[in-house]
Amino acid sequence: MNNNLVVKHNDLIEASYKLTLEEQRLILASISKVDSRKDVPVEIMITAKEYAELFDLQLKHSYFQLKEATNNLYERDIQIKGKKQTERMRWVYKVAYSDGEGYVTLKFSPEIKLYLSQLNGMFTSYQIANIAKLKSLYSIRMYELLNQWKITGKRVIPLGEFRRILELEDSYPRFADLKRRVIQPAVDELNKQTDIAVSFDVEKQGRAVSTLLFSFSAKPVQLEA
DNA sequence: AATTCGGCTGGGGAAAGGTG
DNA sequence: CACCTTTCCCCAGCCGAATT
Numbered sequence: 001m002n003n004n005l006v007v008k009h010n011d012l013i014e015a016s017y018k019l020t021l022e023e024q025r026l027i028l029a030s031i032s033k034v035d036s037r038k039d040v041p042v043e044i045m046i047t048a049k050e051y052a053e054l055f056d057l058q059l060k061h062s063y064f065q066l067k068e069a070t071n072n073l074y075e076r077d078i079q080i081k082g083k084k085q086t087e088r089m090r091w092v093y094k095v096a097y098s099d100g101e102g103y104v105t106l107k108f109s110p111e112i113k114l115y116l117s118q119l120n121g122m123f124t125s126y127q128i129a130n131i132a133k134l135k136s137l138y139s140i141r142m143y144e145l146l147n148q149w150k151i152t153g154k155r156v157i158p159l160g161e162f163r164r165i166l167e168l169e170d171s172y173p174r175f176a177d178l179k180r181r182v183i184q185p186a187v188d189e190l191n192k193q194t195d196i197a198v199s200f201d202v203e204k205q206g207r208a209v210s211t212l213l214f215s216f217s218a219k220p221v222q223l224e225a
Numbered sequence: 226a227a228t229t230c231g232g233c234t235g236g237g238g239a240a241a242g243g244t245g
Numbered sequence: 246c247a248c249c250t251t252t253c254c255c256c257a258g259c260c261g262a263a264t265t
Contacts, residue, residue, distance in 0.1 A: 207227050
């Protein structure tokens with residue numbers, strides 16, 4: 001057993017991608033099996049039981065969820081901003097579901113591995129338990145983006161950058177809608193379900209919002225359910 | 226211009242419930 | 246314990262009206 005720690009290079013935190021909640025959970029469960037100081041295991045195995053326990057789900061529902069999430073994940077891609085180019089790649093290059101045995105295996109793409117292992121500096125880490133209760137699509141991403149700046153407790157993100165990271169460039173053209181359907185729900189959920197207390201403000205250029213300003217701090221230690 | 230608020234729709238998450 | 250289908254409800258996403 002490990003301590004279910006997720007460690008990602010910051011370029012991965014700020015990469016542009018979109019996953020469903022289940023796919024996101026699968027990725028995080030997989031990453032938690034990687035020792036960021038060492039090499040990524042060739043193949044990672046997740047059992048339905050582990051999955052259910054990590055995210056507090058009923059076991060009988062986790063089989064199908066896990067199977068579907070795994071198959072969907074195979075199709076997902078991610079764009080990572082390099083120095084000169086933005087690279088597009090897949091999360092995994094192989095997945096398998098073992099019928100009758102209740103587990104999946106997956107292999108991270110070689111390129112993705114670069115952001116998960118042999119890390120020294122420029123990475124963000126947190127416990128899965130801190131985000132296990134999050135259900136809203138963007139909450140987990142937001143948690144990571146904030147956590148990256150844990151030392152200062154402040155995160156400033158240009159609006160365009162925020163949209164790029166969450167792949168919301170073509171959605172919610174009106175900022176008011178983005179705020180109501182994405183930012184506010186995520187902030188509310190983080191305040192309710194995680195170990196940090198968050199508030200946010202905006203900066204305007206003329207009349208339009210140009211930058212998001214998040215402030216956050218660790219909540220006083222509370223009892224874990 | 227921008228905002229908030231109200232409301233509509235489609236799709237998906239997850240609960241309910243059942244099989245072997 | 247492993248697996249599957251059906252059903253329901255929530256919410257992502259969009260839009261109009263009133264307001265600043």
